[in-house]
Amino acid sequence: MKAFNQLKTFQRILGEYPVDTPLSKFLPGFYRQNKQMGSSDRRIASRLIYNYFRLGQALINTSTEDRLFVAEFLCNTQVNSFLTHFKPDWALCVGFSLDEKLAMVKISYPDFKLEDVFPWTDQLSPSIDKQAFLKSFFYQPDLYIRILKGFEGQVKATLTKADIVFKEEGNQCLALPNGTRLDTLFPNQHWFEIQDFSSQQTAQFFKPNKWEHWWDACAASGGKSLLLHELQPDLKLVVSDIRESILANLDERFQQAGLRKYQKKLVDLTKNVDPELHDYEFDGIILDAPCSGSGTWSRTPEMIAQFQDFKIQSFKNLQQSIVRNVVKYLKPGKPLIYITCSAFKAENEDMVDFLSSEFGFKIEEQQILKGYGRKADTMFVARLCPPTP
Ligand SMILES: C[S@@+](CC[C@H](N)C(=O)[O-])C[C@H]1O[C@@H](n2cnc3c(N)ncnc32)[C@H](O)[C@@H]1O
Numbered sequence: 001m002k003a004f005n006q007l008k009t010f011q012r013i014l015g016e017y018p019v020d021t022p023l024s025k026f027l028p029g030f031y032r033q034n035k036q037m038g039s040s041d042r043r044i045a046s047r048l049i050y051n052y053f054r055l056g057q058a059l060i061n062t063s064t065e066d067r068l069f070v071a072e073f074l075c076n077t078q079v080n081s082f083l084t085h086f087k088p089d090w091a092l093c094v095g096f097s098l099d100e101k102l103a104m105v106k107i108s109y110p111d112f113k114l115e116d117v118f119p120w121t122d123q124l125s126p127s128i129d130k131q132a133f134l135k136s137f138f139y140q141p142d143l144y145i146r147i148l149k150g151f152e153g154q155v156k157a158t159l160t161k162a163d164i165v166f167k168e169e170g171n172q173c174l175a176l177p178n179g180t181r182l183d184t185l186f187p188n189q190h191w192f193e194i195q196d197f198s199s200q201q202t203a204q205f206f207k208p209n210k211w212e213h214w215w216d217a218c219a220a221s222g223g224k225s226l227l228l229h230e231l232q233p234d235l236k237l238v239v240s241d242i243r244e245s246i247l248a249n250l251d252e253r254f255q256q257a258g259l260r261k262y263q264k265k266l267v268d269l270t271k272n273v274d275p276e277l278h279d280y281e282f283d284g285i286i287l288d289a290p291c292s293g294s295g296t297w298s299r300t301p302e303m304i305a306q307f308q309d310f311k312i313q314s315f316k317n318l319q320q321s322i323v324r325n326v327v328k329y330l331k332p333g334k335p336l337i338y339i340t341c342s343a344f345k346a347e348n349e350d351m352v353d354f355l356s357s358e359f360g361f362k363i364e365e366q367q368i369l370k371g372y373g374r375k376a377d378t379m380f381v382a383r384l385c386p387p388t389p
Pocket residue numbers: 217218219220221222223224225240241242243246267268269270288289290291322
């Protein structure tokens with residue numbers, strides 16, 4: 001009976017869920033309207049809907065219920081009452097390896113193809129291992145934090161006291177189980193930033209020097225600027241974004257991290273920004289470009305169902321138009337750090353080719369940060385320099 005009610009709730013959520021809304025926004029509203037659901041009901045409902053979307057576009061012509069059972073089998077490693085009720089034979093094998101479980105699914109559903117989970121693998125950046133990338137959708141990524149210097153002891157002691165198992169990833173980075181209630185554990189302390197592992201790794205490409213003038217051109221709430229500040233606090237910093245609200249979040253985060261000296265600009269980088277920046281020249285520009293976000297879809301698997309491949313070209317066009325307006329503010333020979341959280345070649349290597357063919361930029365380094373192999377986001381980062389006269 002319980003499992004049957006869980007299935008009914010899942011169906012209601014799926015029926016009411018509007019496409020193009022992140023699940024993380026929709027679900028809290030749904031739960032507010034369904035106050036009879038206790039915390040365990042909510043936890044199970046969230047697990048079912050997220051796992052359902054983890055199947056991406058596989059078995060698209062199969063019934064919703066059957067797709068949910070397949071997803072629950074592939075995404076869980078421990079027995080649960082839902083699977084035991086609807087698929088008792090599979091529940092006995094839930095601890096098998098993912099490869100073994102994929103083979104079992106294929107026997108029951110001969111139409112099942114791993115490639116259908118994310119049907120754009122032919123457009124991935126070439127160094128991405130397609131099979132590993134596809135399989136990563138069946139795992140929920142970890143929660144990563146970057147501890148601010150000086151607070152390592154306090155953070156680890158608090159986590160240990162609360163019996164939270166964490167993994168040290170080096171450079172102040174900790175991996176925590178997803179769902180760890182950091183807001184409850186650290187209600188008023190600003191001892192760390194929540195930031196994905198791969199995002200933290202982009203800092204290795206910045207290499208700032210004292211007193212330089214840097215621009216974080218698509219700053220959002222300032223994740224990359226905070227990394228830059230941690231590497232070199234004595235910088236002149238300009239941050240910009242098209243969204244005023246996100247820059248307000250940036251102010252708050254900067255204040256908490258002790259970053260006080262910066263200039264903030266509200267700009268649309270698809271337009272000429274000379275009125276705002278005409279006399280600026282930078283020693284470094286971070287361009288964390290708006291992108292498909294396809295490298296982060298194991299966190300937001302509902303995005304796979306919403307995506308259409310014409311959007312890849314739209315993002316590439318947007319990135320090219322932003323690049324055109326940004327690069328002229330770099331001093332000769334100084335670095336542009338181009339970053340995306342996309343797994344698509346068009347937004348990554350092709351953009352580096354564009355910078356090189358159109359503006360004569362020299363590639364110092366470029367890399368796919370392969371988060372898919374370690375329960376983290378997959379990102380792209382390149383360090384390029386304009387030609388010296
Ligand atoms: C990938 S996010 C940046 C993330 C941020 N750097 C961080 O580390 O958290 C891309 C940002 O580009 C901004 N953006 C999108 N279109 C833009 C435009 N035309 N001009 C300026 N910023 C834009 C978005 O508002 C978004 O905040």
